[in-house]
Amino acid sequence: MTNSLVSIILVVVFCGLAAGTRTTLFLTEAQDAVSAVADDGICKSMVETQGYFCEEHMVTTRDGYILSIQRIPVGQSGKTSGKRAPVLLQHGLLMDGITWLLSPPDQSLALLLADNGFDAYWDWTWDELVDYDLPAIFQYVHDQTGQKLHYVGHSLGTLIALASFSKGQLVDMLRSAALLSPIAYVGQVTSPLARNAADSLLAEALYWLGINEFNPRGKAVIELLKHICQKAGVDCTNMLTSFTGQNCCLNSTIVTVFLEHEPQSTSTKNMIHISQMIREGTIRMYDYKDEDENRKHYGQPTPPAYNMKSIPNDLSLFLSYGGADALSDVNDVQLLLDNLKDHDGDKLVVQYIENYAHADYVMGVNARQAVYDPLMAFFKLQ
Ligand SMILES: *[C@@H]1O[C@H](CO)[C@@H](O)[C@H](O)[C@H]1NC(C)=O
Numbered sequence: 001m002t003n004s005l006v007s008i009i010l011v012v013v014f015c016g017l018a019a020g021t022r023t024t025l026f027l028t029e030a031q032d033a034v035s036a037v038a039d040d041g042i043c044k045s046m047v048e049t050q051g052y053f054c055e056e057h058m059v060t061t062r063d064g065y066i067l068s069i070q071r072i073p074v075g076q077s078g079k080t081s082g083k084r085a086p087v088l089l090q091h092g093l094l095m096d097g098i099t100w101l102l103s104p105p106d107q108s109l110a111l112l113l114a115d116n117g118f119d120a121y122w123d124w125t126w127d128e129l130v131d132y133d134l135p136a137i138f139q140y141v142h143d144q145t146g147q148k149l150h151y152v153g154h155s156l157g158t159l160i161a162l163a164s165f166s167k168g169q170l171v172d173m174l175r176s177a178a179l180l181s182p183i184a185y186v187g188q189v190t191s192p193l194a195r196n197a198a199d200s201l202l203a204e205a206l207y208w209l210g211i212n213e214f215n216p217r218g219k220a221v222i223e224l225l226k227h228i229c230q231k232a233g234v235d236c237t238n239m240l241t242s243f244t245g246q247n248c249c250l251n252s253t254i255v256t257v258f259l260e261h262e263p264q265s266t267s268t269k270n271m272i273h274i275s276q277m278i279r280e281g282t283i284r285m286y287d288y289k290d291e292d293e294n295r296k297h298y299g300q301p302t303p304p305a306y307n308m309k310s311i312p313n314d315l316s317l318f319l320s321y322g323g324a325d326a327l328s329d330v331n332d333v334q335l336l337l338d339n340l341k342d343h344d345g346d347k348l349v350v351q352y353i354e355n356y357a358h359a360d361y362v363m364g365v366n367a368r369q370a371v372y373d374p375l376m377a378f379f380k381l382q
Pocket residue numbers: 103104251252253254365
């Protein structure tokens with residue numbers, strides 16, 4: 001990417017508390033390989049080719065970022081009968097909306113939802129900013145459809161939802177939420193790659209923060225990985241596995257498509273924030289590691305916590321986690337569930353899939369039967 005792009009990100013990042021890469025429209029000034037795919041549009045490249053209608057939409061956040069989201073208004077049959085409930089699909093860290101389109105049409109959640117009477121939106125860029133992006137997109141989808149939304153988050157897509165709900169945000173526009181590979185507490189992440197990366201990023205935070213953009217295919221990150229991969233206990237022969245855990249059910253053709261598109265950039269600040277959470281086991285806002293700086297941003301010397309106990313007890317939640325997931329570790333999920341122990345019994349469905357790891361939730365060959373069918377059945381009851 002060119003310097004002009006990076007400087008635009010820098011300016012905005014420093015003005016707000018922006019943490020993710022929210023580069024969509026900025027990329028028109030600084031085309032690169034990734035943006036070329038994006039600007040061609042996920043609709044054109046991944047949805048229309050499967051015979052589905054698809055619309056590209058833009059949403060402007062309060063802090064001036066322009067996000068790109070895609071909408072699949074009807075299923076393949078083209079039937080438009082009745083009001084279709086909107087579903088917002090939010091992908092995870094270093095990912096984009098392609099997350100929901102990797103498998104064949106009858107097995108990809110975005111297209112399955114469209115074929116099952118839902119109206120599917122998902123976000124193209126990822127950002128952790130609970131304060132701007134999700135509210136803007138929720139409001140937009142709500143206005144367009146005149147209805148409350150179902151939400152599906154994977155991985156960090158669950159964290160930003162949980163953090164929002166804990167502050168009482170979005171809940172007025174929400175019908176129900178499905179949380180796949182939930183990320184809230186991450187203090188017990190077992191992935192050696194993720195733990196080592198977190199330690200290295202924190203140890204050299206000043207260096208990394210000078211880079212602004214965390215590009216997984218860039219020189220700095222490749223050097224970092226080389227360094228980590230030499231450490232004992234880190235197996236880099238299969239990066240996907242050492243990062244996500246031993247996925248049970250991946251198809252190598254689909255993994256190849258996945259790796260052609262992902263991983264994508266996020267902001268370094270966002271990576272540092274997540275590293276802080278891994279090291280400290282807390283769910284707090286970004287820590288500037290400087291009391292004055294924290295005071296400037298938060299009015300207090302330490303970052304405010306997101307309190308998972310504050311999630312309204314009557315929100316309809318479908319939560320699914322896997323026994324082999326190295327990022328959404330079962331002990332961390334248990335901590336989250338402990339916080340939800342007063343949740344209304346009939347409003348919380350918890351699913352545990354013993355042999356599932358992080359990527360099975362979006363690419364597993366049996367994800368439809370194991371996860372998406374029960375998820376849609378849950379949505380239809382809400
Ligand atoms: C893997 O996915 C491809 C593309 O969808 C498909 O053609 C192939 O049959 C799948 N292989 C297996 C073993 O499921």
